[in-house]
Amino acid sequence: xxxxxxxxxxxxxxxxxxxxxxxxxxxxxxxxxxxxxxxxxxxxxxxxxxxxxxxxxxxxxxxxxxxxxxxxxxxxxxxxxxxxxxxxxxxxxxxxxxxxxxxxxxxxxxxxxxxxxxxxxxxxxxxxxxxxxxxxxxxxxxxxxxxxxxx
Numbered sequence: 137x138x139x140x141x142x143x144x145x146x147x148x149x150x151x152x153x154x155x156x157x158x159x160x161x162x163x164x165x166x167x168x169x170x171x172x173x174x175x176x177x178x179x180x181x182x183x184x185x186x187x188x189x190x191x192x193x194x195x196x197x198x199x200x201x202x203x204x205x206x207x208x209x210x211x212x213x214x215x216x217x218x219x220x221x222x223x224x225x226x227x228x229x230x231x232x233x234x235x236x237x238x239x240x241x242x243x244x245x246x247x248x249x250x251x252x253x254x255x256x257x258x259x260x261x262x263x264x265x266x267x268x269x270x271x272x273x274x275x276x277x278x279x280x281x282x283x284x285x286x287x
Contacts, residue, residue: 142177142179142194143177144220144223145175145177145194145195145196145220145223146196146220146222146223147196147197147220147221147222148174148194148195148196148197148198148199148220149194149195149198149199149200149217149218149219149220150192150193150194150195150217150218150220151192151193151194151195151208151215151216151217151218152190152192152215152216152217152218153184153186153190153192153212153214153215153216154190154191154192154193154208154212154215155190155191155211155212155214155215156180156181156189156190156191157180157181157191158191158211158212158283159178159179159180159191159192159193160178160180161211161283162191162193162208162211162212162215163176163178163193165204165207165208165211165283165286166195166200166204166207166208167204168195173197174195174196174197174198175194175195175196176193176194176195176196177192177193177194178191178192178193178194179191179192179193179194186214199219200217203239203240205217205231206231206233206234206237206240207240207286208231209231209232209233209234210233210237210240210241210268210270210282210283210286211268211282211283211286212231213231213233213265213266213267213268214230215230215231216228216229216230216231217229217230217231233262233265233266233268234262235261235262236259236260236261236262237259237260237262237270238257238258238259238260239257239258239259240286240287241258241260241270241279241282241285241286241287242258242285242287243258243260243272243274243275243277243279243285244277244279244281244284244285245272245275245277247275248272248274248275248277249274249275250272250274256274258272258274259272259273259274260272260273260279261273263278267280268280268282270282
């Protein structure tokens, strides 16, 4: 049986320990579409020592900004980030679910002021981190379907 390996990247980001089945959502929320100019590797349903299964995303020639890291933390709070420079891990850390989220999610309540074309930026308080549950500061609507509301 042939075994395929994913080649190392020279510079970029490896997002490891993504909750199984969330890799494609991670790509969507960080804006990776079909028009990328660098190599993107997606591994899904990979055996893990920490959990039973995980997903992994490798993005060459790109480091993520703090808002993108917050988005990943909200949909996969145990994800680890490896910054690769010259084929070596230069930095490694676990994402952290923030206490408050501003401007990266929309409120699921259609009647919320943030959905009424008002100059108000959506803001949420993180009520629980695992699993993530957020409360809108304007209408108090609780949101647990985070991936569907991230912008």
